[in-house]
Amino acid sequence: MRLTLGVCLILTVVLTVCPARAKEDTELFAELKSRLMAEGFSPAEIDKVFSDPRVKFLPQIMPRKLTWDxxxxxxxxxxxxxxxxxxxxxxxxxxxxxxxxxxxxxxxxxxxxxxxxxxxxxxxxHGRYEIFNVLASMAVSSDWERVKPYLDRELSPEEEARLKSIMARRSRWAYRELVVLLEISQKYGLDPLALKGSIFGAFxxxxxxxxxxxxxxxxxxxxxxxxxxxxxxxxxxxxxxxxxxxxxxxxxxxxxxxxxxxxxxxxxxxxxxxxxxxxxxxxxxxx
The missing domain is CATH 1.10.530.10 (Lysozyme)
Structure with a gap:
């Protein structure tokens, strides 16, 4: 269902985002924004969320999801x-x-x-990550080259193929959860970027x-x-x-x-x- 927060806390990574990084993140999420608008979310709503300075791409947490046992x-x-x-x-x-x-x-x-x-x-x-950022980062991480630099070891071709498959599957899962997050935020009047939780999107x-x-x-x-x-x-x-x-x-x-x-x-x-x-x-x- 979700992973234990008490254990997840040891994986917390402190991230500092500079203006250049923020611009890079905005460009990175462009395709994701288009997909969400195709789901029926209004362009104004999606632009408002993704233009928030709290929105960040968190590539460092992706490998932890691949190696979690x-x-x-x-x-x-x-x-x-x-x-x-x-x-x-x-x-x-x-x-x-x-x-x-x-x-x-x-x-x-x-x-x-x-x-x-x-x-x-x-x-x-209950966690220190904005779960919006966790899910959005996972959703765009089907691009293996965004994740690979953060792995701390060399991979055999077989292992790399296996992890790529896992990341692609988790990317699809995260996209679906991100859609739900935006839906429940609308329904219940929540700020999706204010919900703090684990690196696995649980809150x-x-x-x-x-x-x-x-x-x-x-x-x-x-x-x-x-x-x-x-x-x-x-x-x-x-x-x-x-x-x-x-x-x-x-x-x-x-x-x-x-x-x-x-x-x-x-x-x-x-x-x-x-x-x-x-x-x-x-x-x-x-x-």
Whole structure:
């Protein structure tokens, strides 16, 4: 579904953009702008977004997407005692909210807290990149020559062909997500360049990509808007996602793991969330 923010933060790259670079970025996105206008977005709207000085091309993050290996990520660190203790305190602090969401969606509160712990350290961290820039950069990176200079090793012809294929596929995915980002920004009155998230285009406390926001995000606090940077909407949206993917009371461990792997396709990710949830449940039973 998206990659874990706590792990993604170690990949943060600080970028400085000079006027010449900004001009270069504008020219780089020209074809992308035309494609978006062909989707039905107005030229005025697209010009307004892309003329914003916050728009940047981020080529340095592209190779990280090519070499990312989810199976090797240190998920076990989320099981450290200090993390479990913080999650336990979170459950106490937000007990009425968590009980209500569990009652509404049928997703155990321990699982929701575990998910939010892994995704954003219980809402404390949600990413430092404008996800518009991440998705726009990926969308134009099907041109391999834009990415290759940032790889830190020589590639065999076979490896280069494999990575080119991956980049082309991810470029197509990013374009589709960028379209959705602009659509939900229009619908909900969002500033697409103000949404901060990971280098994988996921944002908010539950780390939703734009298409997941469109399909599963909900107004948990009833204030008439959806804000994934608030705990109520974030927790309710994560619960809604899991419920819509088959979560219900009484699932076995393996069944729960399969649902969680629709959120993030990593088996270690799903197993870690279930282990955290078990720790939280066991500690609550002791109290």
């Amino acid at each position: 989810e199976s090797k990520l240190p998920y076990k660190r989320f099981l450290r005692p200090e993390r479990i203790a913080r999650a336990r305190n979170f459950m106490k602090d937000y007990a009425p909210l968590l009980d209500e969401i569990e009652k509404t969606y049928g997703v155990e509160k321990e699982v929701l807290v575990a998910l939010l712990l892994v995704e954003s350290d219980l809402g404390r961290h 908010g406390y539950p780390q939703f990509i734009p298409s997941s926001f469109r399909s599963y995000a909900v107004d948990g606090d009833g204030d008439g808007r959806i804000d994934l940077y608030t705990l109520t909407d974030a927790l309710a949206s994560a619960a809604n996602y899991l419920k819509r993917h088959g979560w219900r009371p009484g699932l076995s461990w393996e069944e729960k793991k399969r649902v969680l792997m629709t959120y993030n396709h990593s088996e270690p990710y799903a197993e870690t969330i279930l282990e955290i949830a078990k720790n939280l449940h066991d500690s609550e039973d002791r109290n």
